[in-house]
Amino acid sequence: xxxxxxxxDYSVNYIEDGMIVGLGTGxxxxxxxxxxxxxxxxxxxxxxxxxxxxxxxxxxxLGIKLSSLDDVEEIDLTIDGADEIDQNLNGIKGGGGALxxxxxxxxxxxxxxxxxxxxxxxxxxxxxxxxVEVIKLGxxxxxxxxxxxxxxxxxxxxxxxxxxxxxxNYIIDLKMDKIPDPVSLDQKLKSFPGVVETxxxxxxxxxxxxxxxxxxKIFNKKxxxxx
Numbered sequence: 001x002x003x004x005x006x007x008x009d010y011s012v013n014y015i016e017d018g019m020i021v022g023l024g025t026g027x028x029x030x031x032x033x034x035x036x037x038x039x040x041x042x043x044x045x046x047x048x049x050x051x052x053x054x055x056x057x058x059x060x061x062l063g064i065k066l067s068s069l070d071d072v073e074e075i076d077l078t079i080d081g082a083d084e085i086d087q088n089l090n091g092i093k094g095g096g097g098a099l100x101x102x103x104x105x106x107x108x109x110x111x112x113x114x115x116x117x118x119x120x121x122x123x124x125x126x127x128x129x130x131x132v133e134v135i136k137l138g139x140x141x142x143x144x145x146x147x148x149x150x151x152x153x154x155x156x157x158x159x160x161x162x163x164x165x166x167x168x169n170y171i172i173d174l175k176m177d178k179i180p181d182p183v184s185l186d187q188k189l190k191s192f193p194g195v196v197e198t199x200x201x202x203x204x205x206x207x208x209x210x211x212x213x214x215x216x217k218i219f220n221k222k223x224x225x226x227x
Contacts, residue, residue, distance in 0.1 A: 003117035003211030008032035010216045011079050011115045011209050017045050020072050022105045023059055024080025025052040025098035028115050032079055037062035049075055051105050052098035053166050069105060078109040082116050082201070082208075084128045089114075089208055089221055090182045094131030094199030097156070097165050103197055106204050114208045121210060125182055129154070129173040131199035132189055139170050142194045146172070169196055 008031035015021055015036065023033060033055070040046065040063065047067050050056040059066055069075075080102055082091040091114065093099050106112050132153075134142055143153040152175040156163040162170050179185055179200075186200040208219040 002031075003119075003213070004028040004115070005031045006211035006214070007115040007117065007209045007216055008211075009035045010211075011113055012036050012039055014077055014079070014111075014113055014207075015039070015044070015046060016076075019046045019076040020049065020067070020074065021046050022049045022075045022078025022080070022109050023051060023055050023064075024078065024102055024105075025055050026081040026096045028081040028117070029055065029079065030058060032115060033058055033062065033064070037064055040064060047072065049078075049105055051078075051080070051101045052096070054096075054098075069108065075105065075109040077111045077113065078106050079113045079115060080106065082114045082120055082205075083199075084122050084125050085114065085116060085120055085205070085208055086122055086125050086182075089205045089219060090125060090203070091201045091205060092125055092128050092130055092179075092199050093201050094133070094171070095128070097131070097163060097171055099131055099171075099199045100133050100165065100167055100169070100197045103201065103204075106201070111206045112204050114205045116208065116210055118210055118212045124178050124180060125200075126176040126179040130176050130179070131156070132172045132174060133165055133167070133169050133196045133198075134172055134194045135169055135196060138194050139172070142192060143172060145192060146174070152176075167196075
């Protein structure tokens, strides 16, 4: 069975009537949004906050009521995907290019649930390219500066042009191999002028739902519970 769909479908059980729900971005979240739309058609009443133009388009097409972040007091629950998750539930996100809005929405959420397939679990972060969102001005110089500090920067491309985020920024992907201390690396990267946000999400996930073959495993921030 599709592990992404298993995790996504299960996560909708966390959504309760009347909630303000943050909707992440990515292929696994797409499964969740379709399942959520089914629940809404069956009577569930929620308001959603989107993390990307792609998610907004999909949710709107399925009849999910959307509101902007600034029009809600707080978000009860955000469900999002991840590109890698380590044993401490730190993650790399941003493969789809929505890391900035994903992190902003997550930061104003009471609870953050990540949904992934089993391939996303790693002992140490870093095999997946680390996305860093940067402003356009000086981005070429920033790449030079990052390289001078031992990083391996690659400006993300889409077809023959530089990839542009929903916030009109560029993304520089860093080839890291291993990230033993993601918290320190996040802080270091943010010290470079022009860096807006990194794809390191440390201490953000409260619960991770992992699709494993035909079942789910649930990992919580402080203790791990298996179902």
